[in-house]
Amino acid sequence: MSRLDFDFYESEDPVWNPALLTIPVPGIRKMVNMAASMEDVIHLSIGQPDAPTPPHVVQATVDALNAGQTGYTMDAGLPELLDALAEYYSERGGRALTPENILITSGATEAIYLALTAVSAPGREFIVPDPSFMLYAPLIRMNGGEVKYIPTRAENNHQLDPQEVIDAIDTNTHAIILNSPSNPTGTVYPRETVETIVQEAAYRGIYVISDEVYDHLIYDDRDYASVLSCCSDLDHVMVTSSFSKTFSMAGMRVGWLIASQGAIRKLRRYHMFTTTVANTPCQWGGVAALKGDRRFVADTVATYRKRRNRLVELVDETPFLEGYVPEGAFYMFPALPEGVNGNNVALRLLRETGVCTIAGDTFGESSRNALRFSYATSIENIERAFERIIPWMEKQDFG
Numbered sequence: 001m002s003r004l005d006f007d008f009y010e011s012e013d014p015v016w017n018p019a020l021l022t023i024p025v026p027g028i029r030k031m032v033n034m035a036a037s038m039e040d041v042i043h044l045s046i047g048q049p050d051a052p053t054p055p056h057v058v059q060a061t062v063d064a065l066n067a068g069q070t071g072y073t074m075d076a077g078l079p080e081l082l083d084a085l086a087e088y089y090s091e092r093g094g095r096a097l098t099p100e101n102i103l104i105t106s107g108a109t110e111a112i113y114l115a116l117t118a119v120s121a122p123g124r125e126f127i128v129p130d131p132s133f134m135l136y137a138p139l140i141r142m143n144g145g146e147v148k149y150i151p152t153r154a155e156n157n158h159q160l161d162p163q164e165v166i167d168a169i170d171t172n173t174h175a176i177i178l179n180s181p182s183n184p185t186g187t188v189y190p191r192e193t194v195e196t197i198v199q200e201a202a203y204r205g206i207y208v209i210s211d212e213v214y215d216h217l218i219y220d221d222r223d224y225a226s227v228l229s230c231c232s233d234l235d236h237v238m239v240t241s242s243f244s245k246t247f248s249m250a251g252m253r254v255g256w257l258i259a260s261q262g263a264i265r266k267l268r269r270y271h272m273f274t275t276t277v278a279n280t281p282c283q284w285g286g287v288a289a290l291k292g293d294r295r296f297v298a299d300t301v302a303t304y305r306k307r308r309n310r311l312v313e314l315v316d317e318t319p320f321l322e323g324y325v326p327e328g329a330f331y332m333f334p335a336l337p338e339g340v341n342g343n344n345v346a347l348r349l350l351r352e353t354g355v356c357t358i359a360g361d362t363f364g365e366s367s368r369n370a371l372r373f374s375y376a377t378s379i380e381n382i383e384r385a386f387e388r389i390i391p392w393m394e395k396q397d398f399g
């Protein structure tokens with residue numbers, strides 16, 4: 001960890017808003033920084049696609065720059081992109097969306113930031129699956145809200161039990177956070193789960209905030225249940241997504257938030273006070289992604305599926321790791337035996353074998369004995385990593 005990270009995150013210097021203390025030292029940064037100082041590291045830690053951005057998307061972005069598309073767009077986003085997204089979602093989800101239901105943001109990250117911080121407040125409780133993407137809980141807590149975690153387990157494919165979610169709702173519950181497919185588990189929730197949760201939430205007047213950045217990375221022709229296809233209206237839902245994972249555009253920073261027209265009007269104002277607008281030329285790249293040849297998506301899904309299958313086999317051959325079959329995204333989150341400290345294991349694996357993984361406690365409280373493996377890397381790298389991991393695990397005594 002660099003000195004800078006330490007000072008920023010650990011300091012209780014009164015100059016900082018104490019709310020910043022809710023932001024943990026990012027486990028991913030810690031590992032990746034350490035790996036950067038080592039040689040011959042194999043990364044199973046990467047949270048972004050390894051394929052290059054489709055050339056027609058790059059070309060459209062370059063063309064936009066050359067055409068002088070370098071100013072601000074309107075605050076809700078580039079009108080052409082709003083139209084393209086409305087059309088695309090209407091086609092895909094069977095739900096008629098208008099451009100007024102959409103706000104273009106700087107990646108899904110800004111959409112999540114706006115959604116959570118706009119509704120989190122002291123006394124409000126948020127139901128969050130555990131493990132989950134590390135942004136949610138700190139953003140809720142920063143604004144005084146409380147997090148009620150619902151643990152999920154490797155032995156159950158990290159599926160969320162809808163009845164457990166319903167039982168966790170009380171008078172303070174303000175929203176439920178969903179992320180299917182999930183980072184870090186790759187779990188895809190079946191339609192019954194999403195429908196049951198969304199319908200109960202609507203009935204009780206609770207928001208469902210659904211992070212759907214991996215909505216295209218679904219394997220084995222599984223049905224994908226977007227919250228948009230499970231709600232009767234948009235009054236109690238906010239859906240966030242982006243181009244980052246589907247079209248390998250993570251650094252181009254274009255995402256969006258879908259909600260009722262009233263919610264979008266309110267969030268537009270907040271967005272203007274946060275980032276003003278998303279990157280203009282890259283929004284043109286996004287239009288090309290939606291309107292152009294989408295074979296890229298099918299090809300990457302086929303590639304990830306092969307890697308997923310190989311990773312599942314290798315985890316199965318590894319002592320002490322309990323695997324399962326993740327059905328989406330590009331992550332697997334196998335468990336070590338109960339009580340084993342995943343953080344120590346991840347650090348020792350990196351130091352002693354040069355394989356970089358991410359410890360489970362980066363993603364919540366209930367999976368301290370887990371490791372996140374990313375398969376956004378070649379099959380060769382995955383196999384080389386396990387040529388190191390398996391003999392190392394064979395030497396451990398976790399009993």
Ligand SMILES: Cc1ncc(COP(=O)(O)O)c(C=O)c1O
Pocket residue numbers: 047106107108109110133179182183211213241242243244250254255
């Ligand atoms: C679950 C999840 N949501 C959101 C994001 C952020 O996406 P974006 O690059 O669009 O900000 C990520 C990135 O890793 C993610 O895993």
